[in-house]
Amino acid sequence: MIIKTKSDILSSEITDQAVFNSRRQFIKSATALSAGLLLPEHGFAEPNKPKIPVGPYSAALTPTDREDVLNYTNYYEFSTNKKDSTHLAQKLQTKPWSVEVTGAAEKTGVFNLEDILKDNAIEERIYRFRCVEAWSMVVPWMGFPLAEMLKRFKPTANAKYVEFTTLHKPDVMVGQQSQILNWPYIEGLRMDEAMHPLSFIATGMYGEELPKQNGAPLRLVVPWKYGFKSIKAIVKIRFTEMMPITAWYASAPNEYGFFANVNPDVDHPRWSQKRERVLGSSIFTAKRETEKFNGYGEQVAALYSGMDLTKSF
Amino acid sequence: MLTKKHWAVIKAVVLLLGALPFLLLIKAAMLDQLGANPIEELHFGFGDWALRFLCVSLAITPYKNLTGQSWPTRFRRMIGLFAFFYAAMHFLVYIVLDLSLSVTQFIEEVPRSPYILMGLLTFILLIPLAVTSTKNMQKKLGRSWFKVHRLIYLAAFTALLHYFWLVKLDYTEPLIYAVVIVILLAMRVPKYYNKSKFAANSRR
Numbered sequence: 001m002i003i004k005t006k007s008d009i010l011s012s013e014i015t016d017q018a019v020f021n022s023r024r025q026f027i028k029s030a031t032a033l034s035a036g037l038l039l040p041e042h043g044f045a046e047p048n049k050p051k052i053p054v055g056p057y058s059a060a061l062t063p064t065d066r067e068d069v070l071n072y073t074n075y076y077e078f079s080t081n082k083k084d085s086t087h088l089a090q091k092l093q094t095k096p097w098s099v100e101v102t103g104a105a106e107k108t109g110v111f112n113l114e115d116i117l118k119d120n121a122i123e124e125r126i127y128r129f130r131c132v133e134a135w136s137m138v139v140p141w142m143g144f145p146l147a148e149m150l151k152r153f154k155p156t157a158n159a160k161y162v163e164f165t166t167l168h169k170p171d172v173m174v175g176q177q178s179q180i181l182n183w184p185y186i187e188g189l190r191m192d193e194a195m196h197p198l199s200f201i202a203t204g205m206y207g208e209e210l211p212k213q214n215g216a217p218l219r220l221v222v223p224w225k226y227g228f229k230s231i232k233a234i235v236k237i238r239f240t241e242m243m244p245i246t247a248w249y250a251s252a253p254n255e256y257g258f259f260a261n262v263n264p265d266v267d268h269p270r271w272s273q274k275r276e277r278v279l280g281s282s283i284f285t286a287k288r289e290t291e292k293f294n295g296y297g298e299q300v301a302a303l304y305s306g307m308d309l310t311k312s313f
Numbered sequence: 314m315l316t317k318k319h320w321a322v323i324k325a326v327v328l329l330l331g332a333l334p335f336l337l338l339i340k341a342a343m344l345d346q347l348g349a350n351p352i353e354e355l356h357f358g359f360g361d362w363a364l365r366f367l368c369v370s371l372a373i374t375p376y377k378n379l380t381g382q383s384w385p386t387r388f389r390r391m392i393g394l395f396a397f398f399y400a401a402m403h404f405l406v407y408i409v410l411d412l413s414l415s416v417t418q419f420i421e422e423v424p425r426s427p428y429i430l431m432g433l434l435t436f437i438l439l440i441p442l443a444v445t446s447t448k449n450m451q452k453k454l455g456r457s458w459f460k461v462h463r464l465i466y467l468a469a470f471t472a473l474l475h476y477f478w479l480v481k482l483d484y485t486e487p488l489i490y491a492v493v494i495v496i497l498l499a500m501r502v503p504k505y506y507n508k509s510k511f512a513a514n515s516r517r
Contacts, residue, residue, distance in 0.1 A: 064349075065349075067349075068348070068349035069349075071348060071349060072348065072349035072350060076482070076483075080481075080482065080483035080485075082349075083348065133481070135350060135353075137349075178483075180482040180483050181482065251482065267425055270426060270427060270428060270478065270479070271422070271425075271426045271428075271429075272421060272422040272425060272426065274421055274422065275418065275422075277350060277352065277353070277411075279349040279350055280349060283342060283351050283352050283355070283410050284410070284413075286413040286415070287411070287413070287418070
């Protein structure tokens with residue numbers, strides 16, 4: 001498979017964070033609040049630290065206003081309201097954190113997050129993020145390729161799929177107290193999708209530690225798939241021979257398939273996927289035409305050659 | 314006793330109260346305070362208020378039946394028109410801002426979306442109610458005016474369907490509206506039943 005890399009862009013080319021924030025300067029209280037909530041605990045973003053290298057595949061895109069990404073999250077573990085999850089998620093304890101690795105791999109067991117992180121060099125990836133609800137944003141994630149992490153667990157030949165599980169903790173994740181989804185949240189990828197260099201594990205964004213409402217401390221980012229594939233707060237990784245039964249698939253198999261590739265030609269049964277509302281744009285801006293594989297077709301289309309994407313949606 | 318003048322003042326106050334959600338939403342939009350997805354915020358905001366006014370307009374008759382007080386009836390037209398106004402704003406936000414007035418987008422997105430179709434139907438059902446809301450029309454139509462205005466029961470039902478069909482998993486909010494509307498409609502049944510029995514008896 002030929003993987004074409006787009007020319008790298010420097011962090012310095014990204015719109016300065018101060019410029020992002022200035023748009024909302026008048027909401028001083030809100031800005032102050034979120035700044036307080038998001039002070040990096042581990043000095044992810046000390047201003048004089050060397051810049052984090054921008055990894056490949058970072059399309060030359062202007063990231064969405066950080067405030068918008070912080071306050072518009074689908075995190076049903078906390079709330080079905082995209083704003084409420086912001087404050088509800090702050091109660092989540094993300095330290096200490098461990099990840100249990102099971103299934104078809106040589107190195108299984110429970111790993112401390114620090115042990116997983118220490119082997120991986122942090123890079124930045126500026127990706128489009130397209131939600132199945134037909135809105136989109138551009139996020140400068142920080143983290144490392146999923147493949148780098150998975151390889152260390154030495155998956156065996158029986159590992160055809162990899163399944164991820166979100167933390168289940170209904171006393172803190174109050175959304176889990178109602179059975180709208182079959183908790184815990186489960187997502188998965190076919191092994192070749194997981195090993196694709198675009199598949200990414202995020203531990204930060206906007207030069208800071210990953211905010212809790214955005215999936216701290218460890219989340220998946222699969223930019224060519226609908227956002228619900230990019231599972232948050234991962235506590236389990238299981239290598240398996242069978243296709244995982246993902247949470248959304250289990251709740252409505254006719255609406256949310258396992259692959260969930262962004263595709264303007266395959267509508268959601270209840271709404272069109274042809275276009276997307278770009279977050280942070282003015283109310284008079286028209287919707288954006290959705291691109292197949294969210295614009296990453298050049299890199300990933302080969303993964304699905306010979307498949308009928310209207311059936312395997 | 315309240316004089317005509319008093320009622321005029323009270324009506325002006327109710328008018329202002331009804332317009333308040335609209336004014337607040339517009340103000341927030343102009344100050345860029347609607348967050349990451351301002352169109353959605355306006356769209357859902359107006360939709361919510363359309364449903365709320367619809368519920369209030371449906372509450373007036375049961376209230377009268379229950380308490381014997383008929384003063385809220387004075388506000389029924391205004392409240393009904395507010396329901397229509399917010400439904401119209403909800404519709405306009407969709408057509409003008411969300412679809413950017415594009416016929417192509419309308420054709421590509423509306424027919425394949427059952428909940429949007431149900432929303433359109435609801436809005437269409439409300440138009441004759443708004444048009445015939447004036448005193449003149451009421452006089453002109455006579456008894457058939459009441460028949461026309463029974464469309465509101467159908468519109469309440471299609472509005473609920475519109476809401477239920479759009480939701481992704483969490484049905485709490487449309488359920489609340491459904492419960493309120495079902496209660497308000499159920500409260501009419503005994504009176505209606507009595508009336509029709511009375512009508513049947515007197516015919517004999």
